[in-house]
Amino acid sequence: MTENTQQQPASTPELPTQYAPAEVEGKLYERWVERGYFEADAKSDKPAYTVVIPPPNVTGSLHLGHAFEHTLIDALTRRKRMQGHETLWQPGMDHAGIATQNVVERELAKEGKSRHDLGREAFIERVWQWKAESGGQISGQMRRLGDGVAWSRERFTMDEGLSKAVQTIFKRLYEDELIYRAERIINWCPRCLTAISDIEVEYQDDDGELVSIRYGEGDEAIVVATTRAETMLGDTAVAVHPEDERYRHLVGREIELPLTGRRIPVVADEHVDPEFGTGAVKVTPAHDPNDFEIGRRHGLPNLAVMDERAVITAHGPFQGLDRLEARSAIVAALRAEGRIVAEKRPYVHSVGHCSRCKTTIEPRLSMQWWVKVGPLAKAAGDAVRDGRVKIHPQEMEKRYFDWVDNLHDWCISRQLWWGHRIPVWYGPDGEVVCVGPDEEPPSGEGWHQETDVLDTWFSSGLWPFSTLGWPERTESLAKFYPNSVLVTGYDILFFWVARMMMFGLYAMDGTPPFHTIALHGMVRDQFGKKMSKSFGNAVNPLDWMDKYGSDALRFTLARGANPGVDVPIGEDWVQGSRNFANKIWNATRFALMNGATVEGPMPPHERMSATDRWILSRLNAVVAEVDAYYEDYQFAKLSDTLFHFAWDEVFDWYVELSKTTFMAGGEPAKVSARVLGEVLDVTLRLLHPVVPFVTETLWTTLTGGESVVVADWPEAVAVPGADAPGGFRDAAAEREIELVQRVVTEVRRFRSDQGLQPGQKVPARLTLDGTDLAPHESAIRQLLRLQPEGDSFRATATLPVAGAEVALDLSGAIDVDAERKRLAKDLAAAEKEKAQATAKLGNEAFLAKAPDNVVDKIRGRLAKAEEDIERIGVQLANLPQG
Structure with a gap:
């Protein structure tokens, strides 16, 4: 670099050498x-x-x-x-x-x-x-x-x-008869001692036991299977399907309920699946939601046999036992009477647990407050169906409709002290008064407020x-x-x-x-597993923010955010995002040291180099892409777009291609400095919503502006030859720089294949005349570490690429014999792999038995082996001849 580009003028803003x-x-x-x-x-x-x-x-x-x-x-x-x-x-x-x-x-x-x-x-x-x-x-x-x-x-x-x-809407719903009080089966947590809603129940597979019990005797005998033997104390019927010929003679008759001395009816109900188990089910209306509905249809009594802590209250030898203790004792008593027909344990089945304390839920008949959701749910469904509300991604609409179209009335009362207390007062003579927020509650002897509070989801x-x-x-x-x-x-x-x-x-x-x-x-861990303290994979976000910075955590999370899809995340990825923040920092620091500025108008189109026009063209495309992704909530795609544009195109290509310009100085360097300033200005503004801290520091230093938080969002304007902020697409410049990228990429790959170190310099002759590559020879040589030919130049390898020719003199740069032996060994391994894969794919017996995924894997191995053989052959052919 010349002196004026290497040293930062006194007026040039400074950045610390590292981002902290x-x-x-x-x-x-x-x-x-x-x-x-x-x-x-x-x-x-x-x-x-x-x-x-x-x-x-x-x-x-x-x-x-x-x-x-x-x-x-x-x-x-x-x-x-x-x-x-x-x-x-x-x-x-x-x-x-x-x-x-x-x-x-x-x-x-x-x-x-x-x-x-x-x-x-x-x-x-x-x-x-x-x-x-x-x-x-x-x-x-x-x-x-x-x-x-x-x-x-x-x-x-x-x-x-x-x-x-809360009080206002409760009273309105109550007066519109959309809130009511009724005795229904609810999900009860014996640990929290409160009702909880259906959606607060977590289901998991538990090991239990399935016991088949004979009710009745002789011709009246009927076998039912249950995982909850303790609830049989509350049975008030046995139900069968109306069309089930096996039990038609029993419908309407009474049979003996074991251990209780009671007789219960056999009823016919279409809810019963005749193909499941014995085709007969015990009916316990006070302890099962489906049984409750059967009981309502047939006028059966509701017999509760457990208290709020799931302790047996039914008179008899099991009174006072916890439900699990009672289950074992009842099965033992039935076994002693010869009533157990079959037992299966362990029997894995889905069991509901309280989402808060993980206690097994107990269905329980209870007087509660409810929201009549029918008309409310219909309105919620209609708002999506008629387009007033969009669900994104659209495929999630089905889940939404499956829910709102099949909602049961919502139990909103909770037997807690902390929460919004239900604004209803009860009088001494059975009066019920709902009180609004600006109304005085009734007073006097015998009046008291409802003790329950509202479900948290209500407020x-x-x-x-x-x-x-x-x-x-x-x-x-x-x-x-x-x-x-x-x-x-x-x-x-x-x-x-x-x-x-x-x-x-x-x-x-x-x-x-x-x-x-x-x-x-x-968010899941890097292996796709749910994060949980019990799994030992939970992460405190503060730990990663302390270690890598908030921007690094934010960028990692945004880069994984595809709509409606779970997000795996690992610490290595956060570290990679920290590296990205450092890259932005270092590149901006380099730009400032080389005079990057946002002052003054953008240079006219004709004064810009193809490299300048290319990066501005690409910048405009990225602005449009990012805007489109934001409107579609595609955070992963917009983050990935910005990552690759900033790291690959701005820092690894434009900055590197422009170094020779900055070193030469003069008017082209001033033009590129203004272009680089513009590109960084816009890029930092595009990045700011996802990585706000590092972009604020860099943008205010670069521009002298108040804050990027209140800066204008970049706009893309596709008009050829327009002024700042690079509002044009220059197809010719993009094609020209793509040729440069092809040449550099191909030669870099060749150098790597030949075992050359990235910084190792080799003599080369570039034949670029008559191509769009000619103006970029200095930049290409610098990027590829290619020295001038010299008097003793001898082309040992020639690469035709992008209409040009790159001849390299590798004599003395590599151990040709050792490299030939290494490549020969790799070639033999690839040919062996090809032979093995070809043999398997030619075996009809193997193809007939092997799963499709196994066959596809072998086809992939064959394709990879063929690619390796072709690649190694080219490398061998390009080695210098002795």
């Missing part, structure tokens, strides 16, 4: 917050762009799944902010009823106390105290990650405004509008509802998304809560 994320990330984030970049103005005349945060539970800290989701939302909102939208990313947390109560109860247990020792009011005060102490942990992690949320608008599902919204279902001030018609509600997009995991499509759809359409006069539902997958 820990030294800059925290300071940058606080500066962004202090300047109010993430706040949203409801009075603004800019178009609104709104996304709500899926509220994390106040119980803990952000896991890698949160970091993944937050990265995607932050990328969307940062881009829209740069595009000139009034952008609101609404933050907040969920009170997480069961989970939070469990956490605080465990803390009390360490003190030797229970919530009942404190009483309801004191216990709730204790939970609020715990929330105040632990709630800040999540916001701290969000800041570390770079979340651009409007902190002044932070909400909590139990704050005063959201509590008012979080209001999140898109309650956080904006509903039920008041606020400016924020008018400006920012409906949300632009909901970004969330497909795993809570039913938990949360369907609830928000139902409540949003109901409360907001038919306006859905968001225009688009963008579903992403789950």
Whole structure:
């Protein structure tokens, strides 16, 4: 390089030699917050762009799944902010009823106390105290990650405004007869001592036992099979299919229920599958949802035989036993009476568990509060069917419809103390009064409030509008509802998304809560396994952020984010993303040292070299590609596009091809410096939504601008010969540089095949006259470490490529005899592999028996061997002749 390009002028901004994320990330984030970049103005005349945060539970800290989701939302909102939208990313947390109560109860247990020792009011005060102490942990992690949320608008599902919204919608639904109280079978957790909804039950295969029991005697005998022998104490019938000839003579008759002395009827019901087991099933209406429905159809009594802790209450020898103890005791008693016809253990079957504490769920008949979901679910389905709401990816629509079209009424009451207490009062004479937020509850002797609280998903279902001030018609509600997009995991499509759809359409006069539902997958480890503490593969995102920087974690997560598909992630990949951040840093530092600038207008088209026009053309193409991927929520593709453009095309090709220009100095160097400045400016702005910290530091240093957070988003304009920011596609320049790339790539491959070291220089003659490669001879020689021919030059290998010819003098550069022996050995191995694969594929007996995947694998081995033989033959032919 000449002196003026090697040394940085005093006015040139400087960067440290290395990027140190820990030294800059925290300071940058606080500066962004202090300047109010993430706040949203409801009075603004800019178009609104709104996304709500899926509220994390106040119980803990952000896991890698949160970091993944937050990265995607932050990328969307940062881009829209740069595009000139009034952008609101609404933050907040969920009170997480069961989970939070469990956490605080465990803390009390360490003190030797229970919530009942404190009483309801004191216990709730204790939970609020715990929330105040632990709630800040999540916001701290969000800041570390770079979340651009409007902190002044932070909400909590139990704050005063959201509590008012909950009371308001409960009363409206109650008055519209969409909320009611009834005795039904619910999922009961004997550990949490509360009802939970269907979607809070996790099913897993457990080892159990299947016992076949003979009911009745002689001609009245009938055999039923069960995995839950303890519930037989509550049987009130045996059911068979109406068309089952085996049992037609028993329908309408009574048989003896073993161990109880009771007689129960045999009923005919079409629910029974005559092909399953014996074709007869025991009916326990108080302890099974299907049996409950059979009982309703046939007027059977509901006989509960367990209390809230799953302890047997039925009178007799089993009273007081836990359900599992009772199961063993009852089977033993039946065996003693000769009633066991068959036993199968272990018998693997699907069993429901509480998603919070993993206790086996007990179906239980209970008086609860319910939402009549039929009309609400229909509206939620119609909003997607008529196009008002788009689900992305579209193939997820089927899962959504399968759910909303088959919803059962929703049990919304929970037997907890922490949560929104149901706003219903009961009077001394059976009165029931639902009280709104601005109404006085009834008072006087005998009046009391419902003790149950609402399901957590009831309040979080209001999140898109309650956080904006509903039920008041606020400016924020008018400006920012409906949300632009909901970004969330497909795993809570039913938990949360369907609830928000139902409540949003109901409360907001038919306006859905968001225009688009963008579903992403789950984060898994690098082997595709679910992350879990019990598996030992869970990762605290802070650990990786501390080690590699927040940008590295964010880029890794975004680069794996294909719509609706699970995301594998390993530490090596985060380390690779850290290397990318370092590459951006070092390349920008090199550019600044060589005069890269954004000052002044772009040079006219005719003053640019083909290399300059090529990179600007490619830049414009990338802007268009990234925009298209953002609109389609293709985070992996846009990240990959930016990675390869920045690393491969800008840093590894344009910068390297331009080094000879910078070394020569003069007007061409000034033009390339301005082009390089423009390319870096636009590239850093494109990268910013995904990697905000390193791009902020580099962009402000390069441009002197206030912040890339509020910079304009690049636009692609396909007009040949246009000015900055490279708004054109130059097909001729792209073809010309593609030829250069072909030559360099082919010669590099040849050098590698010949065993030359990357930095090893060899003499070469380049015949480029009459081709578009001629202007690039200096750059090609520098990239390929090719020296001038010299007087003693002797071409030992010649490569025709891209219409040109590269002749190399390898004499003395390699040990030809040793290389010939090595290649001969590799050739023999490839020929042996080819012979073996050919023999197998020619064996008809083998082909007839072998699985398709095995045959395909052998075909692949044959193709690879043939490729190797051809490649090694060319290498041998190109070796210098002795």
